[in-house]
Amino acid sequence: MKRFIFLSSFLFCISISNGQEYGISGRVIDAGSRVALPFVNIVMNDGMHGGTTDIDGKFEFRSSEKIQNLTFSFVGYETQHFQVQDKTSGLIIHLKRTEYELPEFVVFPTENPAHRIIENAIANREYNDPENLPEFSYTSYDKMIFTFELDSLPMIDTLEVDTASESFRDFLENHHIFIMESVSERKFMAPNNNYEKVIATKVAGLKDPLFVFLLSQWQSTSFYKETFNLLNKNYINPISRGSTRKYFFLLQDTLFTSSGDSIFVISYRPRLNTNFDGLKGVISINSNHWAIQNVIAEPAIREGALSLRIEQMYEFVREKQWFPVQLNTEVILNNVRVTDTTLEMGTGQMDTASIAIPFGIGKSYIRNINLDPDLRRRDFGSIEVEVDPNAANRKGEFWEDYRVDSLSIKEKNTYQFVDSIGQAENFDGMVKTMESLMTGQIPWGNFDIDIHRFLSYNTFEGFGLGLGLHTNDRLSQVWKVGGYVRYGFKDKKFKYGGDLELNLYRRSDLKIRLEMMEDVTETSGIWFFDDKPDWKNTENFRAFLIRKMDRTTLYRAAIGVRTLKYLDVNISLAKIHKEVTDDYRYAVRDENLAITFDQFDFTELRLGLRYAYGERFIYNMRKRISLGTDHPVFWLQYTRGISGFLEGDFDYNRYDFKIEKSFYTKYLGKTSLKLVGGYIDTDLPYNNLYNGHGAYRPFTINAPNSFATMRMNEFLSNKYVSLYFQHDFGKLLYEGGWMKPEFAVATNIGFGWLDFKDSHYNLDYKTMEQGYYESGILVNNLLNLKIYSLGLGVFYRYGPYGFKYGWDNVAGKFTLKFGF
DSSP states (O other): OOOEEEEOSSEEEEEOTTOOOEEEEEEEEETTTOOBOTTOEEEETTSSBEEEOOTTSEEEEEESSOOOEEEEEOTTBOOEEEEOOSOOSSEEEEEOBOOOOOOSOOOOSSSOHHHHHHHHHHHTHHHHOGGGSSEEEEEEEEEEEEOOOGGGSTTGGGSOOSHHHHHHHHHHHHOOSEEEEEEEEEEEETTTEEEEEEEEEEETTBOOOGGGGTGGGTSOSOSOSSEEEETTEEEEOSSSTTGGGTEEEEEEEEEEOTTSOEEEEEEEEEOTTOOSOOEEEEEEEETTTTEEEEEEEEESSOOSSEEEEEEEEEEEETTTEEEEEEEEEEEEEEEEEEEEEEEETTEEEEEEEEEEEEEEEEEEEEEEEESSOOOOGGGOOSEEEEEOTTGGGOOHHHHHTTOSSOOOHHHHHHHHHHHHHHHHHTHHHHHHHHHHHHTTEEEETTEEEEGGGTEEEETTTEEEEEEEEEEOTTTOSSEEEEEEEEEETTTTEEEEEEEEEEEEEGGGTEEEEEEEEEEEEETTOOOOTTOOOOTTOGGGGGGGGOOOEEEEEEEEEEEEEEETTTEEEEEEEEEEEEEOSSSOEEEEEETTEEEEESEEEEEEEEEEEEEETTOEEEEOSSOEEEEEOSSOEEEEEEEEEOTTSTTOOOOEEEEEEEEEEEEEETTTEEEEEEEEEEEEOSOOOGGGSBOOOBOOOSEEEOOSSSBTTSOTTOBOBSEEEEEEEEEEEETSSOOOSSOOOEEEEEEEEEEEEOSOOTTEESOOOBOOTTOEEEEEEEEEEEEEOSSEEEEEEEEEEESTTOOSSGGGGEEEEEEEEEOO
């Protein structure tokens, strides 16, 4: 008699030649919360063979040997021995949670046996990573549910029995809070061509598909990179180079397959007395190519209002490649304050504690995996995720072909309940409102009100009150027209402007824009064609400090398009009139005579280029949303000044460039670099040169990528180059208690030259040929208010342009960082 085991995701078979077949199936859940438990180890008939539950806690066995008992074990739960009775299908196994933490210290007779397994997995990362394949395609069914399980809510059993509490209980027992589903088709071609088309969406209360992108952006489909991103934060992967020096690994169990492979179940957490952004969980390594078969991971330290716990399951597809087939994402509410009141001998006692409550669960099921699809590079563009126009109109028959299980009664109730409320309360309108708010606008019927126009401040104008209004897509998706008006209380002047934009082809961002303004602009400031007011961009805080501005009248026509996948092109023609607002004069010499001017006319033909290799976009039928890029972003802008055309007074060539790059280094943190420079080939008025980009006050808000100790308009150049460097250690240098400061260091360097110095009158300035240097330290997150956090910093100026008195070289800063 011969016995063997076939191990797949959740179907395990043991067969004996010419024997009778027996079967058993069921599901393993947490005895308290009733949440499904994935990757529970199962051993049959007290033998060595067995398997694990799938990501939904399901298991199924078929065997020629009668199944008499099953043993269930899982890290953090009590082992359970189950005697098989008459019922062999639909079993529900309840495992009880036990207080378990990985031991602080374990003595091994030789080397930790888990280290050999982990090192083998690391050595085979490149081979096993699906995203190193030449190409692949698959179909994914995704479901996201937000809910409160009654068993997970604290003191739910102590609620007073009244009408309100009974209604609350009844609602939670029969409804989730929210549910959404989607079906998408993904194509991938090495090295970085990726396209995902959402072919079906179903969102409770909504027809708008905006939220279908939520789940796909919360976790990666590959657990093989050096870092793993959760909620836009990088964590050191336990399967990364050098991880055995930072993580503690413990071999918990070993399973065997009929092919002679072993599955090693290993728990992990950061080592004691280490301080880095690490994960904790359980990982199962299959000796077949030393690949990940299952993994559970969550942040070792839960921080913020939300945290995630992820689960991934891989299968050996077509005897060729390990590939993810199921992904779970659990959303957890952290630091929920609860109060428990008990009565003991007539005395009320009240306890308050912070706990974590599961709030949402997202599931992704990957099928139709093709490792050799016939893909072509022209099938891919800059849009990474796109929604089919008919995605929201799929009928029930379509969904039944993709759902792993039919909708439960509770899920159907949720759709029916939330849909009815969504229609009555216009949830789709609310989503569009939220989308507009994130882009700085408030929808008002067929118009959008520009938030940043309400209230403004800079040192020149003082406070300004204004109103900006533009038409939106409700009126037309092809054209948009609008304008603004603002009054400055310090300079006591009105400013206004208007624009018309034609959106000719949304997929390529092909637009024509006409604009005019009667406003003020920074004297000798730096501007790139795609600069926009953005209240979330902390670089824009420098605008508060601007002292010198010109009264500017501008008329511009521009056309822009995105081409060659990653290249933005903008061509514009502008007529500009500038008037100085102080006693500066620009001199034009005619033999021995110098004529001075305080008003200037420029005609500019401008070509602007922006190249962002690998930049990814989501296209949701209304607009494109950038997901950013891991590569440097380049800007190049050429401006040709034309005299004698449209009343222009000056002929010149101006070249501006900018390069930005951010990257994360394991155990060190995030580094941000910005290199910017410019060159003007002829003599021009001060208004159109470069002012050094200072941002000094003795103590003021920090504006990254500017010179914190440089006085406003202290330097003047017609050619310059500046480098801004910042490294954020996050919490790596200090892990506090209730206060969790995040340290960062910065250094800024600039060089500038002025070739034409005799044309400027009534102007006090310096040049910085010898190099301007400053460095600083920032302590962020001293006060965390969830939506934003505050910190402190200080910069010091040194080198050839340092001041004689030390305190004159110091600039104090407070930092403001947004939490989204």
